[in-house]
Amino acid sequence: MTEAEPLLAHKSNCVYCAARPLGVCGALGDGEAFRELRDSRRAVRILDAGMPIYRQGDPTGDLFNLVSGWVVQYQDLEDGRRQVLRFLVPGALFGYEPSGIKGMCHGADALTNASLCVVPAARMAELRARHVEFNERFVWMLERDSRLAFDHLTSLGQRDARERVAHLLLELAIRSTGRYPIEPGETFKIPLNQPLIAEATGLTSIHVNRMLRRLREDQILDFRNGRLTVINPELLVGVAGITDTLLTLWTRAGRAEVEVPCAQHA
Template identity: 40%
Template sequence: MASFPRRSRALPVDCVACRVSIEGLCGDCASEVRKVLAGYKSSDRTINAGEDLFRPAEPCAGLYHLVDGWVFLYSLIKNGRRQILHFVLPGALLGLYPGPVAVYGAEALTEATVCVIPHENLGPLIEEHPGIGLRLAWTVWRERNLAYDHLSSVGQRSARERVARSLLELYVRYRMTWPAYRSEEMHLPLTQEHIGDATGLTGIHVNRILRGLSNEKIVEFHYRRLRILNPDKLVDVAGIDPQTVLSWTGRHPSA
C-alpha cells in the first residue's frame, strides 16, 4: 500500500485560485479554511486521458479531489465487459472507501488533475475543522443519490430514456460547474461506447437512438460536441421529473 506523509506544510499556489475553490470540498470556503485543507494534502497529481487514477481491487490509500478534467468510475464484469458507474466532474471526491482497496476503478476521460489527501489525515482534518466533515457527508449523499438514479435508469427505463437521461444529466451538471455558462452547446468528451457502457447498451443501439434524437431536433451529438436543441422535449423523453433535474444543481452547505 502506498505510504503518505502525515501532513504537508507547503501551501500550493493553486489552492487559493483553483477551480474547486468555487465548487467542491473547498467550495466557497474562506481562504483560511483552504489553507487548513492544503496542510493535510500530500500532493497534486495529473493523469492523461485514458489512464487510470486507480483500478478495482487495488490499494487506494488516498482521497482524491478532482480539480480539473473529466473522470469516469467503472467496474469490470467477469466476461470482460465494463460497466460505467458514474461520470465525475471537477469538485468530485474519489477514493472514499471503508477498506484498504478500491471497490471500483477511475479512468480519466480527459487530462485530469487531483489533489490527494491521505485517508489517515481525514480524521485529524475533520477534528480541526468539523465543517469539512459536513461537506464530506453532503458530497457522499449527492453522489449516492446520483448512483441510485442511475441504477433505476438502467434497470427500469427504456433504451431511449436511458440515453436521453444520461445526456441531460451531464449537460445540467456541467452547467452547474460554470454558473455563467449560457450556451446550449458543450464539449462532451465521451464516445458512443462510453454512453453504451454507462447505459447497458451496445454502441450500435446508442448510435441509432442518437440519430433518432437528432432527426427529431431534440439533441445533436457528434465529434464530442453536444447541442441541446429542445431542452423541454429532452426532459420529456428522459422521463425525468423537473424537480429531479433541479436536484442535480444543488449546492453543498457552507462550512
C-alpha cells in the same frame, strides 16, 4: 507528481478552477478546513486523457479531489463486461471506500487531461473530526452521490434505451455547467464517445448509435465529437424524465447551502 511540475499544463480543461489549479475546491468548500486540506495534500497529479488513476483491487488509502478535467469510475466483471458507475466533473471528491475492505472495488480513469490533489484518507478523517462544517459538507456529498446513484438505478431498471441515452446526456450537460434551464440550440462539451455512453447505460455502442440518430431525427438533440447540441430542451426533459429534485442536485443550486464555491467563482 510534485508541485514542481507544470501544474497549469491542462488548465484549459478546468471549468471552474483554472484560476486556482493547485487548490482543493468544489465539493470541499472554502473554509479553514479547506486551507488545512490544501496544505496537507500529499501530491498533485497531472494526467493525460485515458490514463488510469487507480484500478479495481488497488490498495485503498488516498482520496482525490478533481481540480480540472473529467474522470470516469467503472466496475469490471471477470468476463470483461464493464459498467461505468459515474462521470466526475471538476470539484468532485472520490477514491474513498468504506473502511474494512481490502482493495478498491472499482477503477477510475482520466477521461480528459486532468489534474487532481491527493489526500491521505487518514488525514481526511482527522480533518472531518476537527471541523464540523467540513464534515457536514462531506456527509452532504455522500448523501447527494447516493441520490444520483439511485437515479441511475431507476434509469437502468426502468427506462428504455432512448430514454437512458437522453437522460445521461442531459445530466452531464447540466452537471458540467451547473446551469438550468437550457436554451434551444445551446451546446455543451461532453468528452464521451459512443462506447462510453454504452458502458454507462448498459447498452451496446451500436445501439447507442441508433438512439443518437433517432434523437437527432426527432429534433431533440445532436451529439457528435464530444459536442452536445440541445435542439429542443422541453422534449429532452420529457424524454429524460427528470424531476425537480434531480435538477437541484445537478445544478449549483443544490450546493448553495452547504457548499461554498471557490472565491473566484462566487
